[in-house]
Amino acid sequence: MSEEQQQVPFTQEDVKSGDDTPINVKVVSSSGEEVFFKIKRVTPLRKLLGAYASKVGKDTQSIRFLYDGARISATDTPKSLEMEDNDTIDVMVEQVGGYSS
Amino acid sequence: MNDRKRPALEQLSSVRAAKQQRTGLLSANGERQSPAVAKTAALVSRWNRIYHDLKELGKDTILLISGRVVPSESPEEFIEQQGSSQTLSPSPELLTQSGTAVTAQVESPPTTPDSAHSFAVSQSSLRPTNLYATSSYSSLPSTSHFTFTPRNHHLHYSSQSSEISFPTSSSIHRLPITPSSSSPNLYSSRRPRKKSAMGPPPDPPASTSFFRSTSVLEKNLQSLKMGQHSRHYKTRPHIYVERHKQEIKKKLEATRDELFKLAQQKRGFKSDRKDFDSYLDYSYMLEQPEKKARFTSPSMIDLRSEYASDEEKIRVRRNSESSNREQWLERKLEIAQKMLNGPRPPPVWSPSLDDLKLRQRSKDDLIEQRLRPQRPPLPSLLPSEDEIKVQALLNQPGVISKYAREQVLNQDLVRLKPGSWLNDEIINFYGALILGRSDASKENGDNGTVNGVVNVKKGKVLNVHYFTTFFWQKLTRDGYEKGRLAKWTKKVDLFSKDAVLIPVNHDNTHWTAAAINFRQKRIESYDSMFLDRSAVFKVLRGYLDAEHRNKKKAPFDFTGWQDYVVKDTPQQENGYDCGVFTCQFLESLSRGEETFNFTQDDIPYLRRRMIWEIGHSKLRTDP
Numbered sequence: 230m231s232e233e234q235q236q237v238p239f240t241q242e243d244v245k246s247g248d249d250t251p252i253n254v255k256v257v258s259s260s261g262e263e264v265f266f267k268i269k270r271v272t273p274l275r276k277l278l279g280a281y282a283s284k285v286g287k288d289t290q291s292i293r294f295l296y297d298g299a300r301i302s303a304t305d306t307p308k309s310l311e312m313e314d315n316d317t318i319d320v321m322v323e324q325v326g327g328y329s330s
Numbered sequence: 331m332n333d334r335k336r337p338a339l340e341q342l343s344s345v346r347a348a349k350q351q352r353t354g355l356l357s358a359n360g361e362r363q364s365p366a367v368a369k370t371a372a373l374v375s376r377w378n379r380i381y382h383d384l385k386e387l388g389k390d391t392i393l394l395i396s397g398r399v400v401p402s403e404s405p406e407e408f409i410e411q412q413g414s415s416q417t418l419s420p421s422p423e424l425l426t427q428s429g430t431a432v433t434a435q436v437e438s439p440p441t442t443p444d445s446a447h448s449f450a451v452s453q454s455s456l457r458p459t460n461l462y463a464t465s466s467y468s469s470l471p472s473t474s475h476f477t478f479t480p481r482n483h484h485l486h487y488s489s490q491s492s493e494i495s496f497p498t499s500s501s502i503h504r505l506p507i508t509p510s511s512s513s514p515n516l517y518s519s520r521r522p523r524k525k526s527a528m529g530p531p532p533d534p535p536a537s538t539s540f541f542r543s544t545s546v547l548e549k550n551l552q553s554l555k556m557g558q559h560s561r562h563y564k565t566r567p568h569i570y571v572e573r574h575k576q577e578i579k580k581k582l583e584a585t586r587d588e589l590f591k592l593a594q595q596k597r598g599f600k601s602d603r604k605d606f607d608s609y610l611d612y613s614y615m616l617e618q619p620e621k622k623a624r625f626t627s628p629s630m631i632d633l634r635s636e637y638a639s640d641e642e643k644i645r646v647r648r649n650s651e652s653s654n655r656e657q658w659l660e661r662k663l664e665i666a667q668k669m670l671n672g673p674r675p676p677p678v679w680s681p682s683l684d685d686l687k688l689r690q691r692s693k694d695d696l697i698e699q700r701l702r703p704q705r706p707p708l709p710s711l712l713p714s715e716d717e718i719k720v721q722a723l724l725n726q727p728g729v730i731s732k733y734a735r736e737q738v739l740n741q742d743l744v745r746l747k748p749g750s751w752l753n754d755e756i757i758n759f760y761g762a763l764i765l766g767r768s769d770a771s772k773e774n775g776d777n778g779t780v781n782g783v784v785n786v787k788k789g790k791v792l793n794v795h796y797f798t799t800f801f802w803q804k805l806t807r808d809g810y811e812k813g814r815l816a817k818w819t820k821k822v823d824l825f826s827k828d829a830v831l832i833p834v835n836h837d838n839t840h841w842t843a844a845a846i847n848f849r850q851k852r853i854e855s856y857d858s859m860f861l862d863r864s865a866v867f868k869v870l871r872g873y874l875d876a877e878h879r880n881k882k883k884a885p886f887d888f889t890g891w892q893d894y895v896v897k898d899t900p901q902q903e904n905g906y907d908c909g910v911f912t913c914q915f916l917e918s919l920s921r922g923e924e925t926f927n928f929t930q931d932d933i934p935y936l937r938r939r940m941i942w943e944i945g946h947s948k949l950r951t952d953p
């Protein structure tokens with residue numbers, strides 16, 4: 230079943246797999262604050278991201294989550310990203326460059 | 331109150347005396363020589379009426395006086411004297427000053443009729459070209475000339491007035507000392523000649539007994555007059571001195587301005603005007619060795635001037651510091667203009683190893699350019715159907731496009747409209763497109779070997795790696811270890827790539843592109859503002875070493891690596907296009923371009939093109 234889910238990534242909302250053990254994930258903001266989450270390997274990370282965003286009171290569109298330099302999209306799961314226990318997700322804010330004259 | 335008023339009245343008394351000139355004149359002379367005074371008074375009033383005629387007559391006066399006073403001297407000398415006197419007193423203002431000054435010094439206690447008399451003289455002599463009349467009055471002691479012409483009357487009159495005021499003046503005995511104690515100046519050398527010129531005049535036909543008895547005093551008067559003159563010349567500068575100085579200053583400024591412009595034009599002089607002035611002064615100082623030897627100190631007296639003749643002295647004065655500097659500046663300007671307009675001298679050929687390398691490289695570049703087809707200039711518009719699509723994309727709400735792990739929303743895409751700066755979403759999306767194209771070309775390659783030359787020949791696309799915009803932030807804020815940057819490349823072997831492309835965000839205000847070029851062993855920085863990016867090189871070298879130690883378990887060998895900045899990197903001309911420049915730098919670099927074919931003028935086109943590329947998740951292949 231989990232094999233299927235990997236091959237055909239989630240077209241439905243709440244696809245969960247109970248046969249996987251949860252892992253601990255640390256979310257670190259750019260200012261160094263850490264928030265810990267426990268998430269199952271097949272749970273879409275969208276849920277985690279939404280939970281973090283609501284915790285820090287921000288819109289998910291305004292912050293970027295990186296796992297090992299790669300942008301985490303809503304459909305990713307810990308398994309698809311090959312996340313391990315106690316891995317870290319980086320939170321970055323929008324970057325701009327220019328000079329307002 | 332009275333105490334306060336009295337001084338004021340005393341101060342005004344001299345003015346009053348001056349105002350009372352006509353009555354004072356009449357009364358003072360009426361007692362002595364009533365017929366002469368009556369005639370003189372009439373002539374004085376006439377004098378006022380025929381003032382304009384006297385301008386011409388004044389010349390005759392001078393001629394007459396000098397003819398009388400300097401009978402022994404040659405005409406040339408006279409002319410010279412006349413010329414010098416004109417240069418010394420060219421304006422009526424000066425005459426006024428000198429006239430009043432002279433009279434004020436001769437003046438006895440102000441309440442006497444004599445003083446009023448002398449004021450009358452000074453007032454009536456305030457006419458142009460009458461300096462001689464005033465200055466030579468003492469040499470005309472005779473009273474018998476007043477039957478000649480109005481001007482002679484005037485002359486006579488003034489001489490008489492000074493005679494009258496002379497014995498009563500208390501300052502006379504003091505004044506003759508002054509010239510002897512005065513230090514030598516430009517005009518002091520003129521004194522002997524003046525003495526001969528102003529010496530005892532030819533015997534007058536008739537003299538008053540009073541004057542005969544005071545022949546000693548007459549000598550004193552001569553020296554007094556001379557003393558007055560030397561004092562006058564010494565203490566009063568020429569009234570046009572200030573204006574002249576200002577003119578010279580203005581001229582110098584203009585010359586300096588022109589030199590500054592030439593320096594900017596010719597040598598690309600970048601510092602401001604103040605620096606240039608100091609540079610000029612410095613080079614002037616360095617180019618004046620003999621000058622410095624001549625005048626070791628400005629306070630030292632140049633003894634040679636003691637023996638110099640008048641003309642030489644004048645020349646020496648003209649060759650003063652300021653005019654020397656002026657000439658020097660003009661010479662400089664002439665040289666600079668000549669150098670600017672003239673043909674360039676051939677450069678001296680003395681190659682160093684670097685020169686030879688550079689020559690070799692430029693030769694290679696030329697060959698490479700010839701082999702590589704020239705890229706035509708960028709168009710100003712996309713094909714019309716694509717322009718329509720661009721417009722539609724801009725109006726499309728929500729998620730515009732997704733590619734790999736990146737996505738662009740409408741709120742990000744509108745940043746590609748002209749005049750706004752880009753954010754990380756756009757740049758990372760564009761970077762993902764570059765990375766995707768590179769990977770695709772690698773897969774399509776026959777053997778996938780990472781040989782830059784082969785790749786360039788194949789599809790002109792290098793095997794590159796693209797770091798997102800957050801790489802730089804992580805690297806600089808957290809460092810390699812704390813930022814866990816080792817894990818960023820767990821699926822990639824950086825050292826097998828042709829190049830690593832890194833967009834750099836400087837303090838959230840500026841985008842630049844950096845690259846690690848493994849083919850040419852260069853760490854490159856491309857800045858559309860051309861600022862100093864030495865930090866980029868330093869940080870990336872540190873990263874390369876740490877990455878190499880982490881992955882290859884050995885320090886990175888930096889032999890032959892250099893920091894590389896292209897001098898003619900396209901420059902932005904506003905404050906918001908840096909992101910677009912950065913994207914285009916990265917795109918060009920991913921194709922192995924050594925030069926960029928876009929400028930600020932192409933940015934509007936490139937912005938629309940980027941909208942199209944992001945909307946279609948595909949880099950355009952047309953130029």
